[in-house]
Amino acid sequence: MQLKQLANISAALAAASCALLGQQAQAGTVLDDWQFNSAILLYNETDRVSAGEAILTARGDFGDDKFLNLGLVVDxxxxxxxxxxxxxxxxxxxxRPSGRGSYDVAPGVIPLDDTFHDTRVQLDASWEQSLAPNWRVSGGGHLSKEYDYLSMGLNGSLARDFNQKNTTVSxxxxxxxxxIxxxxxxxAPFAPMLLRPDFADDNSYQAAFDTTRDRADDTKDTLDVLFGLTQVxxxxWLMQFNYSLSMADxxxxxxxxxxxxxxxxxxxQQNLYENRPDQRTKHSLYWQNKLHVRGSYLDAxxxxxxxxxxxxxxTADVKWRLPMGDSWYVEPQFRYYQQSAAEFYQPFMLQAEPLPQYVSADYRIGKMNTYTVGAKFGTKLAQGNELSFRIALYQQTPENDGITAPGVLAEVELYEKVTAVMAQLSYSF
Structure with missing residues (x-):
């Protein structure tokens, strides 16, 4: 994504704010009431996925404690x-999953589909304002579209301040x-992956492939609930506690x-398409502390x-912003993540055993631990603008959850590490 495109988006947001305000003001006057944040992120896994992402968010102040938030993400x-x-x-x-084309994988190499590619565009908008003294409300929505996935959503929140605004419940x-x-x-669940050479001609292959398809598309609905407590x-020292509940069907x-x-x-002997449950309920507890320590800022x-x-x-995450002179700062970060395997995760199935109701060999829901080590460098510019650069190393290590690999599987890699480098350039104005 080019910076020129981000500049065009900024101009469009400024024009939109003029219309919303109903003013005939110059663009510079309107921009005085807006705060923009932009970023470009590059992500690259060794011999695997690469990603590029451009982000632009805008927050408009309409007075009387009313704000409009807009966001655009292209990756x-x-x-x-x-x-x-x-x-x-x-x-x-x-x-390939589409049934068109095939590829070969060398001996001893974990199978990777090297034609993976997609582009996603996401739009977000929300409005927030005071509802009454010590009460704030917000509501918004999002739209995200990629080649084979469409997501639409609505969200809202209600917050109440207590104790001279030192305590907030939300x-x-x-x-x-x-x-999808x-x-x-x-x-279809557990449908076999077919190979074109096993059939006499294209017509017979296509007819057999069609029998493995269950439907053209499907849907998923997700409801998220969050309870929050913020305390000065x-x-x-600022502390926050959150409990969140997510129910997907x-x-x-x-x-x-x-x-x-x-x-x-x-x-x-064969490769089958996976099958997962069609319901999932997730709970999470989150605890965050932000501290001012002798001119530095610790976020844990x-x-x-x-x-x-x-x-x-x-998940444990620590960031420590350290000043360097009057306008520069450096912010080291360390993040550690550890997860257990889902109950239906299996790196492979044995031919002699019956098919389970659900199974997936996706390492992302297997046992693993990851860490991220990085640093952010930033500086304050004129008129309160900020420029920053972040670089980080990400290491993901899948682990064996006590499964014995039979025969030749003991001689190949089943739990390959994934290493990635991330770089991000941000500008706030």
Whole structure:
């Protein structure tokens, strides 16, 4: 995404604010009532996915404690994505999820679909204002569209200040409706991945492929509830507690993921499309502390999540902003994440065992731990503007959850580490 495009968006937001205010003011006058934040993010995994993202948010002050918030996100992803199938000591062939085209994977290499690519555009808008003394309310919505996924949602919150505004209690609600329309349709649960060479001609292959499709698309609905408590401890210490509940119902299977069925020697007999439950309830507790320490600012948080898929996670995140002279600062960051495996996660299935009701070999819901180490460098510019640059290293380590690999699977990598580098350039004005 080019900075010129961001500049055009900023001009469009300024023009929109003129219309909303009903004023015939110059653009510079309108911009005095707006705060803009822009960022460009680059993300690159070693030999896997790469992503680029442009973000622009705007906050307009309409007076009387009324604010309009607007957001635009454009991102593009490309590269190789893990299919869920296991590596083998020989060349493997795979059909792409759409049913069109195939690719080969070298011996000992975890199967990756190297044609993964997508572009997403997301729009957000919300309005917030005082409802009464010590009461604030907000409401908004979002729209996100990518090639095979559409998400629409509404959200709102209510907050009440107590104790001379040193204590705030809040309630937030959000609802989203998603439509999933993968190219080639949605595979039936445990449908086999077919290979074109196994059929006499294209017509017979296509006829067999069509029988593995269950429907063209499906939907998912998610309701989120958040209860929050923010407390000013003293002039140098702010603390926040949140409890959130998320209830999802609908299609939650990844239409592109496979599970390998292996014999007693660990050799793949076939690859089946995964199947996940169509309901999920998640709970999380979040605790954050922001402290002013001798001219520096410490931000430390912890999050615990659990759900009815028996997946639990712990997240600890620490940032420490340290001044460097009058206008520069550096902010080191360390983030650690650890999760257990979902109850239906299996890196492979044994041919001799019956099919389970649900199964997924997606390492993202398997046992793992990750860490992120990085630093942000920023400076204050004229008129309160800010420019910053962030660089970080991300390491993801999937782990064996006590599963014994039979035969040849003991000789190949089943839990490959993922390393990524992230860089972000931000400008606030």
């Amino acid at each position: 593009a992803l490309t590269g190789a994505s893990a299919t869920g199938a296991v590596a083998q000591p020989y060349v493997q062939s795979f059909t 309630l937030g609600l959000g609802y989203s409706h998603d439509t 329309s993968p190219e080639g349709g949605i595979a 401890i003293n002039r140098d 609908g299609y939650m299977t990844d239409p592109f993921k496979l599970v390998s069925v292996v014999n007693a020697n660990g050799e793949v 948080s912890y999050r615990y999540m659990w759900d009815d898929w028996e997946l639990t996670s712990h």
